[in-house]
Amino acid sequence: MLEHGGRLRAAAQQYAIAEADWLDLSTGIAPWSWPIAPVDARDWARLPETDDGLEAAACAYYNAAQVLPVPGSQAAIQALPRLRGPVGKVGVLSPCYAEHAHAWRKSGFLVREVLEREVEHFIDVFNVLVVVNPNNPTGRLIAPEQLLKWHARLVERGGWLVVDEAFMDTAPAHSLAAETWRSGLIVLRSFGKFFGLAGARLGFVLAEAGLLQALASEIGPWAVSGPTRKVGLACLSDLPGQQLQRERCEYAALRLSALLSAHGLEPDGGCALFQWLVTAHAEPLHEFAARRGVLLRLFKAERAEHSSLRFGLPHSEADWQRLETLLHDYRKDLK
Structure with missing residues (x-):
């Protein structure tokens, strides 16, 4: 894996x-988790049903015509190649979340990882193009x-454009969710990152x-x-909570950039x-x-000067102080 x-x-x-003594900044998950109401025992005892309003709430939140809830967008990343046949050529705009290229290669597709400036040159040979927007880990928005x-260009030849919008919740104006009525356009959305509930394992496919x-049948x-x-229904319906989350994430990101x-x-x-x-x-x-x-997220490269780090958002003032002390001590250690 x-x-x-x-x-x-x-x-x-x-x-x-000890785990309790760590400051984990290695993920891109919001450090403020949504407050969760107690789960009724009956919800554990019954099989889930699809008439509870979750899909409607997701359509409203994402501004999409239809959605499919999945057990994390990772499930869709792994399943989509099985819907695409025959085996062909896939472009993955890189660097990005490594599971995309891995899933297509595992299903037998010829995968070429390309830079943004190379897409125009190669797009007419691709059957599928995968783009993470905003990009992970660069944050680049297209x-x-x-x-x-x-x-x-892709759909003219029956191709797909797959756009992973896992980090799009704070920049909805850049989303293609409203365009997913178009044939061959597939948008993936992650629930756990913005709402700080990665353990819920919930995502949505918009297409x-x-x-x-076909994807529902496959999964x-x-x-x-x-x-x-x-939990998903409650969070997607909580408009004041969403606004608060956007504001504190945006403020924390600016503060983190300034601190670094x-x-x-x-x-x-x-x-x-x-x-x-x-x-x-x-x-x-x-x-x-x-x-x-x-704990930070390290991305190793063949040449040390091309390696990189991703810093997640600290949660509390104590966490901010701990990170600042760490950076101060590291700089001092270099001298």
């Missing part, structure tokens, strides 16, 4: 630091107009009805548990849920932090 952030237990074992131009029906019945559906810059680590990218830094010091800083119980 591929490497991901959030492997706190493994870090605790490796560095002999304008909807550009994505729709690529989609038009034309026929494709959603199978009762994919999302009853308690998770109830003040210590000579100006970010190279990011979004409202994380900041991204390319530096030759990525590996030593990751190790320095881990030995002090602060």
